[in-house]
Amino acid sequence: MNLRRRILTVLSTLPVASVLPHVLQAQTTTLKATPQDALGPFYPPQWAGEIDADLVVFGSGAYADGTPLTITGVIRSTDGKALANARVEIWQTDATGKYRHPDDDGEGPAKRGFQGFGRALTDGEGRYRFRTIKPVLYSGRPPHVHFRVVAGGRKELVTQMYFAGDNKERGGNFGFSKERDRLTVAPTAAKDGQRDGLAATFDLVLAAA
Ligand SMILES: [Fe+2]
Secondary structure (H helix, E strand, C coil): CCHHHHHHHHHHHCCHHHHHHHHHHHHCCCCCCCCCCCCCCCCCCCCCCCCCCECCECCCCCECCCCEEEEEEEEEECCCCECCCCEEEEECCCCCCCCCCCCCCCCHHHHCCCCCEEEEECCCCCEEEEEEECCCCECCECCEEEEEEECCCECCEEEEEEECCCCCCCCCCCCCCCCHHHHEECCEEEEECCEEEEEEECCEEECEC
């Protein structure tokens, strides 16, 4: 018996029922959608001008105060596919606990060299990257980075990223996601040029529209 016929013979003895479920499973990977969280009052009112994925070098060119933080991640759909060209937006406090927003400190953070919010498009493998600082607590809220992700054919995701060891509200939970552990990252030490900083991975999954 030649090799080809031998392989065919072996295959024909395998029970179809034992092979088929695995094939089907591989085609229907389902991921849980990332929980939505409150938009909050400080979503940027306009995105004109120098708004890129590097929040720490802005205007004067000096580094913004604070602990450098690089956030990277992959945006996927619930069927496991990486989403290219998804728009990822973040906004957060500067090192003094202020948002760049007319209802908080206006252009204060920008005058202190911090862009305040940023945006990025995912690459062909669904990846994004931001260079920012670790936000600080304000008004009893633990440090967090707001996210909004928009991708064709998917439900828009508005959520927040929290930090392990310091992810609890100080005064009640006013409509924030109850699934906070799923929104919490544990950053590792990472150099940002000459500065000591942190790196965090925050992968997000978008539900069907
Ligand atoms: Fe906030």
